[in-house]
Amino acid sequence: xxxxxxxxxxxxxxxxxxxxxxxxxxxxxxxxxxxxxxxxxxxxxxxxxxxxxxxxxxxxxxxxxxxxxxxxxxxxxxxxxxxxxxxxxxxxxxxxxxxxxxxxxxxxxxxxxxxxxxxxxxxxxxxxxxxxxxxxxxxxxxxxxxxxxxxxxxxxxxxxxxxxxxxxxxxxxxxxxxxxxxxxxxxxxxxxxxxxxxxxxxxxxxxxxxxxxxxxxxxxxxxxxxxxxxxxxxxxxxxxxxxxxxxxxxxxxxxxxxxxxxxxxxxxxxxxxxxxxxxxxxxxxxxxxxxxxxxxxxxxxxxxx
Numbered sequence: 001x002x003x004x005x006x007x008x009x010x011x012x013x014x015x016x017x018x019x020x021x022x023x024x025x026x027x028x029x030x031x032x033x034x035x036x037x038x039x040x041x042x043x044x045x046x047x048x049x050x051x052x053x054x055x056x057x058x059x060x061x062x063x064x065x066x067x068x069x070x071x072x073x074x075x076x077x078x079x080x081x082x083x084x085x086x087x088x089x090x091x092x093x094x095x096x097x098x099x100x101x102x103x104x105x106x107x108x109x110x111x112x113x114x115x116x117x118x119x120x121x122x123x124x125x126x127x128x129x130x131x132x133x134x135x136x137x138x139x140x141x142x143x144x145x146x147x148x149x150x151x152x153x154x155x156x157x158x159x160x161x162x163x164x165x166x167x168x169x170x171x172x173x174x175x176x177x178x179x180x181x182x183x184x185x186x187x188x189x190x191x192x193x194x195x196x197x198x199x200x201x202x203x204x205x206x207x208x209x210x211x212x213x214x215x216x217x218x219x220x221x222x223x224x225x226x227x228x229x230x231x232x233x234x235x236x237x238x239x240x241x242x243x244x245x246x247x248x249x250x251x252x253x254x255x256x257x258x259x260x261x262x263x264x265x266x267x268x269x270x271x272x273x274x275x276x277x278x279x280x281x282x283x284x285x286x287x288x289x290x291x292x293x294x295x296x297x298x299x300x301x302x303x304x305x
Contacts, residue, residue, distance in 0.1 A: 030092060030100050030125025035145040035227065037120040038112035043132065045115065049080040050132070054115065057084045057130060058105040065101035065126075066094055069178075070196025084130035087196055090180025092125050100126035120144070122227060140195075140202070140230035141209050149223035153237070159220055161186040162235055166211045169233065174204040179231075187238050194231040206231035 043050045053076030064071040065086055072085035086104070088097035104121050108128065112119045120129035122145070165185035169192050172181040179194035192210070194203035210226040210233040218224035223236040 032124045034122040036111045039116040039118040041117045043115040066098040081133040086128040088126040104128040142229045145227040147225045148218035148221040152220045165190045173207045190235045192233040
């Protein structure tokens, strides 16, 4: 009996560790990819000057993301000037903003490959972009990405409810909220935001343009996202009005529109469940092996006595 009690504290310690060890670390929703935009032309950088300027730019943007939700700056010499900015969604805290922005340079390199002349990565909670001097400019009203839910509920009065909510968004976006506004009407949730350096009147016009595009492009879809160059708007029915899909676009050029359904988000959820199951199974097997080793040790000790 003494032998059993000798191993009991260690056995309980291992059991406690297994119970307290998290099986998986959930990823914040605001870091979900919405779309990527990568210029087709790559930087000509034989001396490495552009790489150095780009690295400096990313460092500055990341550092500022813990203090501000919008920041724009220029780095490099007269021959290698790069302008970049980031913006976080207006309802994110400074900590969440930093967490959202800090991984974007690595993600940009992974998704765009190499160093294009311009790139933009949009997550649910933030985005970052950069452009080399001389890169072709586009209108602030240029549509970069759209997504409409595959579910339609025409004839149920939904469109009237949605349009009322979107009208409230148009009226509220220019009321001194820093270019960010969210509201709801009859379970229709809407959200809009303009780039931080856009004036109030231009912001209102941009959002109105996005609203019109959403009404035309998405029809009676229960959810929609319209991303223009200088603003974006989203709406959804019966849930928080923030998109969950991802796609890609050719930055600075004509972008194909896209339509998304619930399948991609369900796929992501299933992937997370699969990882949790795998890790949980591994922990269970590990526990079983440890238990068997203890049992074997106990039997050996018993035989010796």
